[in-house]
Amino acid sequence: MAEPDPIAALAAQLEELRGQLARSQGEAGQLRARMEDFSGQDMVMLRAIKELAGKVDEAVRKRAADDPQAPFWVRLTEEEHAAQLAALRSWVDQFARVQYPGYFAKLPDCWPAHREAVWELSDLMTEWLRIYGDPENRPLADALMFHDRWMPGVLNRLQQAVRCDASGCRAGRTAPWERAPPRHI
Numbered sequence: 001m002a003e004p005d006p007i008a009a010l011a012a013q014l015e016e017l018r019g020q021l022a023r024s025q026g027e028a029g030q031l032r033a034r035m036e037d038f039s040g041q042d043m044v045m046l047r048a049i050k051e052l053a054g055k056v057d058e059a060v061r062k063r064a065a066d067d068p069q070a071p072f073w074v075r076l077t078e079e080e081h082a083a084q085l086a087a088l089r090s091w092v093d094q095f096a097r098v099q100y101p102g103y104f105a106k107l108p109d110c111w112p113a114h115r116e117a118v119w120e121l122s123d124l125m126t127e128w129l130r131i132y133g134d135p136e137n138r139p140l141a142d143a144l145m146f147h148d149r150w151m152p153g154v155l156n157r158l159q160q161a162v163r164c165d166a167s168g169c170r171a172g173r174t175a176p177w178e179r180a181p182p183r184h185i
């Protein structure tokens with residue numbers, strides 16, 4: 001029996017190793033292609049996330065810009081004060097007293113003479129207008145908070161601050177040293 005040719009055995013081993021190398025290179029190429037595919041998808045997702053974050057930021061800024069500013073009664077001219085007070089009186093008398101008669105029954109007619117009442121009621125009006133003013137966007141959670149917290153809180157504080165009765169308004173009965181300087185609020 002003849003001995004196997006060592007060169008032929010090495011050649012066969014070499015061919016098998018070449019086949020394994022070719023398969024490994026093919027698999028590596030496929031993996032590289034899949035990784036590039038995933039990288040591309042990741043980049044697309046990252047870009048989409050950045051765009052969405054920009055849209056969210058813009059919506060938050062727009063919402064903040066659209067929200068009404070709290071009424072401010074300091075350093076108004078007489079005309080500004082009169083206009084702002086007229087709008088507030090109109091809202092209290094023609095809306096609040098009509099829609100919420102039980103709640104506003106205890107609010108004396110002299111409320112405009114009380115600074116606390118003017119500040120509190122103007123904030124309440126502004127919040128009501130923010131919640132109900134846009135017919136396309138009336139958030140229920142805000143409406144519930146208004147009725148549960150804001151309006152009762154304002155009315156309770158006003159009962160403490162504005163204690164006028166049938167004998168008249170207390171705002172006109174304060175001692176001179178208790179009165180603020182004669183300047184529009």
